Amino acid sequence: MAFFVRWYREQTNEVKAEVQQLVHDGRLDFMNGGWCMHDEANVHYMGMIDQTTLGHQHIAGMFGEDYLPRVGWQIDPFGHSATQGSYMTWGFGFDGLVVGRIDYQDRAIRTNESRMETIWQPLKSIDQQIFLSCDLGGNYQPPEGLCFDQFCSDPPVQDDPRLEDYNVQERVDLFVQRAQENANATLGNQILFKMGSDFQYENANEWYKNLDKLIRYVNEDGRVQAFYSTPKDYIESKLSGIWPLKTDDFFPYADQSEAYWTGYFTSRPALKGMVRHSSSTLQAAKQLLFWTSKNDDSSVLKKRARSHFGKPKDTQTTPELVTLEEAVAVAQHHDAVAGTEKQHVASDYAVRLAKGLSQAEVLMSDALSSLLGDTSLSFTQCQYLNVSVCEGSSSQDGFMITLYNPSSAERIESIERVPVNGPNFEIFNSDGDKIPSTVIPTFQTTAVQHANNSLSHNLFFEANMQAMGWNTYFVMPSSSAKPARKGDGSILENDHLVVYFRHGEVERILNKKTHITTPFESDFEWSLHLQTRSKFFSPD
Structure with a gap:
């Protein structure tokens, strides 16, 4: 929906009215959504x-809830999870799911046994069943030989x-042949042709000019009936049949031998x-915004909260949260979080997320200060904990x-970490009680890479927080607090083991019971892949 919403917002009122009519007539239908x-x-x-919810909210806001999708459309992800079949298809009220990629061995068996379409019960312990249609070709594309886009060679x-x-009979014969091949791979009298593909749906005139002719001559031939659908x-035409049952998921996915x-x-x-x-962070921000909506109506923040949660929308009234919502949503793409995109695309996702986090930080600070009853408070978040950089804790x-x-x-004895500017710090809870903590030098590799910004030490402490609740702690300098050290390395210790670190790496481990010290070394390894592709492991 991200691209559709962007396109729809740019249209004139006349074009929007035409789109509305197409949707209401059932001629424009949303899949997945x-x-x-x-x-x-x-x-x-x-x-x-x-x-998924974000996309559905926009559909409901633009066209009404009666036009929310009824069919899932996951034709390109690299394997399919039980979560997708359960929560994301059955749970969203879909009648069925169309997928493209399943393992090549599974596809061969299903094709031979006419089981390319089936009833899927993703979780054996829960009776959640949906109709599943798998693409015969193992991907998503027109039937072989019947691609009519400007970049197709058919x-x-x-x-x-x-x-x-002149080739009408040849084209009709091939269409009928492909229809019979698909029919042999499933049950029933109906089959679905997907006329288009990833980079093969760029010229609507070429497609529909040829499809109009093909449908006309195939129907005149009479062996099969063809129509737009x-x-x-x-x-819906398939749901009344009796189908084989599939349980479990579709992982791992391989499209050929030794290519998982x-x-x-x-x-x-x-x-x-x-x-x-x-x-x-988005979950936390939405919750904090919601809690503020339960309080007094006087503040601008509370009014924004109520408008954000009050209705389906095709526009948002809380820009601090919308940026993060949309950035997180698009980052779930099967070529985003999957890590299969090119570097400049990955960088774009990261920039969008960073902007969203920055804007949400302001909203969360306002919400927390409001909930704590002191609007003069200002909170900053440690967005660079991975490199021990935190402006708010540098004092x-x-x-x-x-x-x-x-x-x-509830989170009990959760180990939290915050960078600090020196070895001598201790921490107290909101009751003024000192709590267990330790200060460890920042790993050298991190410090070298970010020498100008990284803080020299990290404070680790135990924290307790109620469910959907918060707790406040106070970090104070102390002349008596000393980091746990041995020589020029750090140690971690419990009743059973002592782990010694040196230059940020484990050096040795002492078993207190046996008094045996075991030297320890670690290193990084990597593997070379065929064509250096990020999607699959394959022997070089």
């Missing part, structure tokens, strides 16, 4: 829900007998981490930390 077509392996289920339908390349109408698409599980780990962090004089727990479970 998410902000993007999300990945299914690397995403958190909350990210899947959020991005011959058009030439129906002028005066011309040398939608996935929703197709799925599992490399993207770890591709671009920094972007994956940023997407997950941004999604968590030598001490500072206050407010931790918010957006989860529905």
